[in-house]
Amino acid sequence: MIAKSDLRGSHHYNAGVGATIERLMASIVKISAMRDGEPAIERVQLLGGNVETGRQVTPVEQRWWRKDAAVRRRRPSYGFRGVTYTLSKGSGGCGQQASQRRVILTRASGVLYDTRIQQHYLETDMIVDPAYFLYHSIGQYPGKSADMAAALERFSKTWGALDDRQWSEVLRQRHAFLDLWRVLIDAPEGTLTSAENVTSALFSILGGLPAQCLRGKRVLVAADCFPSLHFLLNGMAGRLGYTLETVPVRQGDFWVRDEDMIAAWGEDVGLALLTFVTSTSSHRCDLAGLIAHGQQMGSLVGVDLTQGIGIIPFSLDDYPADFVVSTTLKWLCGTPGAGIIQMRADLIDAVRPELRGWFSQPNPFSWDLDAFEYAPDARRFEHGTPSVLACIGSVPALRWHAGQDGLLAHNRALTGLVIAQAGQAGLTLATPLAEHRRGGSVMLHLPGECDPDTVIDGLRQRNVYVDARGRILRVSPGVVTTAAHVARLFEGLVTLL
Numbered sequence: 300m301i302a303k304s305d306l307r308g309s310h311h312y313n314a315g316v317g318a319t320i321e322r323l324m325a326s327i328v329k330i331s332a333m334r335d336g337e338p339a340i341e342r343v344q345l346l347g348g349n350v351e352t353g354r355q356v357t358p359v360e361q362r363w364w365r366k367d368a369a370v371r372r373r374r375p376s377y378g379f380r381g382v383t384y385t386l387s388k389g390s391g392g393c394g395q396q397a398s399q400r401r402v403i404l405t406r407a408s409g410v411l412y413d414t415r416i417q418q419h420y421l422e423t424d425m426i427v428d429p430a431y432f433l434y435h436s437i438g439q440y441p442g443k444s445a446d447m448a449a450a451l452e453r454f455s456k457t458w459g460a461l462d463d464r465q466w467s468e469v470l471r472q473r474h475a476f477l478d479l480w481r482v483l484i485d486a487p488e489g490t491l492t493s494a495e496n497v498t499s500a501l502f503s504i505l506g507g508l509p510a511q512c513l514r515g516k517r518v519l520v521a522a523d524c525f526p527s528l529h530f531l532l533n534g535m536a537g538r539l540g541y542t543l544e545t546v547p548v549r550q551g552d553f554w555v556r557d558e559d560m561i562a563a564w565g566e567d568v569g570l571a572l573l574t575f576v577t578s579t580s581s582h583r584c585d586l587a588g589l590i591a592h593g594q595q596m597g598s599l600v601g602v603d604l605t606q607g608i609g610i611i612p613f614s615l616d617d618y619p620a621d622f623v624v625s626t627t628l629k630w631l632c633g634t635p636g637a638g639i640i641q642m643r644a645d646l647i648d649a650v651r652p653e654l655r656g657w658f659s660q661p662n663p664f665s666w667d668l669d670a671f672e673y674a675p676d677a678r679r680f681e682h683g684t685p686s687v688l689a690c691i692g693s694v695p696a697l698r699w700h701a702g703q704d705g706l707l708a709h710n711r712a713l714t715g716l717v718i719a720q721a722g723q724a725g726l727t728l729a730t731p732l733a734e735h736r737r738g739g740s741v742m743l744h745l746p747g748e749c750d751p752d753t754v755i756d757g758l759r760q761r762n763v764y765v766d767a768r769g770r771i772l773r774v775s776p777g778v779v780t781t782a783a784h785v786a787r788l789f790e791g792l793v794t795l796l
């Protein structure tokens with residue numbers, strides 16, 4: 300990273316564009332350029348010129364600048380038009396090659412311009428400038444495809460080598476995955492491990508809790524939890540001897556109200572499973588209040604972080620849940636198969652996961668059939684050979700995420716636009732209006748007469764990517780999404796509805 304103050308000293312500019320560049324510089328908080336993992340530029344120059352016509356800018360880049368027009372309109376004082384970025388390495392300008400290099404211009408509200416976005420789309424044969432709103436599903440960041448390919452190539456080289464370094468190397472990389480997760484949620488050492496997915500993570504936990512935590516008690520869950528977890532809780536109720544209590548969504552509402560959870564939550568609740576942010580309304584529950592209530596009732600409280608983590612700040616210091624489960628998909632932009640389990644250290648002591656195996660032990664190579672022993676920490680949730688590949692594939696995304704600081708501000712600016720445009724288009728919001736009560740998505744209730752699949756297809760043809768659950772259209776803008784994309788989404792919606 301080059302400090303803004305250093306940049307200010309190292310670039311030169313013509314007097315005629317000085318004022319514009321001053322405004323531009325004020326908006327830049329970071330510039331970095333990498334090529335093949337090495338810093339790609341020695342010098343950054345900001346020169347006068349016109350990006351719309353300047354030969355140093357590729358047509359792809361010109362389109363990007365035009366797409367950014369909406370941002371410029373909102374912040375006219377930036378004066379981006381009329382400024383060309385030229386990168387130099389030794390022998391002078393290389394605007395033409397910029398798409399093979401990496402240029403990131405960021406301001407507080409997120410990435411403004413990143414040539415690796417273009418490279419990414421070119422590599423994956425996508426049409427330039429797709430409007431991506433699927434952060435509730437997979438999640439993308441500039442350069443993800445190349446980063447992931449590099450990590451997986453490293454894996455395959457290690458795995459295919461004619462030597463014996465495989466396990467030590469891949470387990471070390473998996474450890475990096477676990478450490479990144481621990482830092483992300485402020486989890487103490489030894490309290491977190493990987494799981495294949497959220498459902499299997501919950502299964503391991505349920506099957507390990509001391510019998511008295513659940514038997515003869517109620518397990519509380521909201522009707523807008525992730526259905527897969529409800530299927531599991533329902534299926535396990537008979538064998539583990541609890542009654543599943545599902546708090547309903549009130550007629551006409553789109554999410555379960557926190558006060559209805561509290562009203563249903565008495566001292567006979569052995570376990571409550573909370574959803575940090577829901578997948579169908581992006582409702583963010585009052586986690587602190589609900590956890591505090593659970594503690595008063597003497598219940599265990601687990602939290603599914605999946606839809607909130609990576610966009611809404613979460614720390615176990617602020618939200619002391621007994622356990623949390625999640626995946627590295629969605630806002631964290633990782634791979635499938637890279638879930639996590641985190642549990643309070645003293646509770647770990649008491650759990651005896653029934654799904655256990657050689658990796659649950661302090662020493663997996665202890666093969667004495669009569670001497671099985673649980674590891675003293677979260678490793679006891681492991682069982683057979685861990686699925687290292689998914690963890691390794693997710694490390695670049697977690698590293699990228701750890702280096703970001705403007706993701707939420709960018710999301711808030713764009714979700715604000717989505718909400719405003721939805722109001723103008725007369726669409727019903729299925730997400731709380733209050734910013735502190737919603738996650739990173741905005742859900743829209745599609746009117747009764749339209750067919751959601753036709754709407755999604757029509758938007759896809761306009762290069763706009765959203766999805767729907769029933770009549771709920773899910774719109775999740777992230778780091779690769781821009782204000783121009785929001786405008787295109789609504790141009791499409793207004794035509795299609």
Ligand SMILES: Cc1ncc(COP(=O)(O)O)c(C=O)c1O
Nearest residue numbers: 496497498525578603605606626
């Ligand atoms: C709230 C929530 N929990 C969990 C999941 C994923 O669960 P699993 O990893 O078991 O597929 C999702 C996926 O969309 C989700 O939205």
